[in-house]
Amino acid sequence: MSLIHDTSTAIQALNQLNIFGLAAMICDTSGVVQLLNSAAAALFQQEPGYLEGQSVHEFEALAPLSKMIKDDTPQITPQKLQLFDHLYCLVRMQKIGRLGFLFIFDDISDLKAREDDQLATLNLVMHDLKAPLTAIKGNADLVQNSGPLNEKQQKYLDRLMRSVHIMDGMVRDILDMAWLDAEEPLVVEPINLTRLVQNAIDVLGSIAEEQQISIEYQLPDVLPDLEGDYRRLERVVVNLLANAIKYTEKGGKVSVQLWQEENQQIIRVSDTGIGIPSEYLPHIFKRFYRVPNQDKRTEGSGLGLAIVHTVVERHHGTIEVESEPGKGSTFTVRLPLRHTFAD
Numbered sequence: 001m002s003l004i005h006d007t008s009t010a011i012q013a014l015n016q017l018n019i020f021g022l023a024a025m026i027c028d029t030s031g032v033v034q035l036l037n038s039a040a041a042a043l044f045q046q047e048p049g050y051l052e053g054q055s056v057h058e059f060e061a062l063a064p065l066s067k068m069i070k071d072d073t074p075q076i077t078p079q080k081l082q083l084f085d086h087l088y089c090l091v092r093m094q095k096i097g098r099l100g101f102l103f104i105f106d107d108i109s110d111l112k113a114r115e116d117d118q119l120a121t122l123n124l125v126m127h128d129l130k131a132p133l134t135a136i137k138g139n140a141d142l143v144q145n146s147g148p149l150n151e152k153q154q155k156y157l158d159r160l161m162r163s164v165h166i167m168d169g170m171v172r173d174i175l176d177m178a179w180l181d182a183e184e185p186l187v188v189e190p191i192n193l194t195r196l197v198q199n200a201i202d203v204l205g206s207i208a209e210e211q212q213i214s215i216e217y218q219l220p221d222v223l224p225d226l227e228g229d230y231r232r233l234e235r236v237v238v239n240l241l242a243n244a245i246k247y248t249e250k251g252g253k254v255s256v257q258l259w260q261e262e263n264q265q266i267i268r269v270s271d272t273g274i275g276i277p278s279e280y281l282p283h284i285f286k287r288f289y290r291v292p293n294q295d296k297r298t299e300g301s302g303l304g305l306a307i308v309h310t311v312v313e314r315h316h317g318t319i320e321v322e323s324e325p326g327k328g329s330t331f332t333v334r335l336p337l338r339h340t341f342a343d
């Protein structure tokens, strides 16, 4: 539905948006730029005449808009896009009947630059934290192996190790998130998921044991190699397993399955834990999101599942979750054996 029916109303509308300082542009249904107001021309640092007649499907500096049209992005959801070399903006798109599409642009270049700075600083700090953390872990191991400890000493050492483990997880999450944000390419090689899943289970075995949680697993001995980024996919499994353990009460069970179906390999991590109420399920893969009032174990960054989701997506796979409060949760990751990783 639209109030803009013809070209003259469109021109009027763009001029009015201009008065409010809003940069706006209209493309026809085939993506050819028809009109832009002077706020948009100023934002793009281009002459309006130069852009009119260009197709967003062919003109590289406007290509992100092409994707928006093709994806038919839900109309109210603004997208953060880079246009030209110099511009980051928030773009809203509205279908306007037979005229095509109306785009409205908000310049967020300053905000983006600030965010990049913050992320870079955070990244540096996290890198710097890694060395002392490793030293603490190493020395705690030395204490553990330096002879019999009395009960109190063992208790304090266990506590220390738990805190180190939590901190280590948070540092890794933030580094992983920064890595994903930088859109660095995956390191793709043939990998054996049985070995990868087994490793992840080994990494978390002692923590599960400490919480008196048993990990059951069924891993096929022979499984064809899958093309993927070993390090990143290992973080996927570690994150899912760590959650399963964290959100399950003492005495509970976690199970891991791995199998192949046609040209996909499927990893399933289930737990008998506290579960997630259905109203929160749509949000759990968002950054920093944590389900409220899950009284057990408050520590965490809320980044784990966002990382899992992005890594799976970049492998052209899918992730699904089923959960019932009080009964448990099941996360299922499907990964294609092979894919072109051109992007």
Ligand SMILES: Nc1ncnc2c1ncn2[C@@H]1O[C@H](COP(=O)(O)OP(=O)(O)O)[C@@H](O)[C@H]1O
Pocket: 239, 243, 244, 247, 271, 273, 274, 275, 276, 284, 289, 290, 291, 292, 294, 299, 300, 301, 302, 303, 304, 305, 306, 329
């Ligand atoms: N296996 C699970 N059982 C119950 N809740 C879970 C499970 N996995 C994830 N969640 C919920 O989803 C939220 C997001 O998970 P995640 O991104 O890993 O963050 P974090 O573990 O740091 O809180 C968690 O805070 C938790 O509320």
Ligand SMILES: [Mg+2]
Pocket: 239, 242, 243, 300, 302, 303, 304, 305
């Ligand atoms: Mg987590």
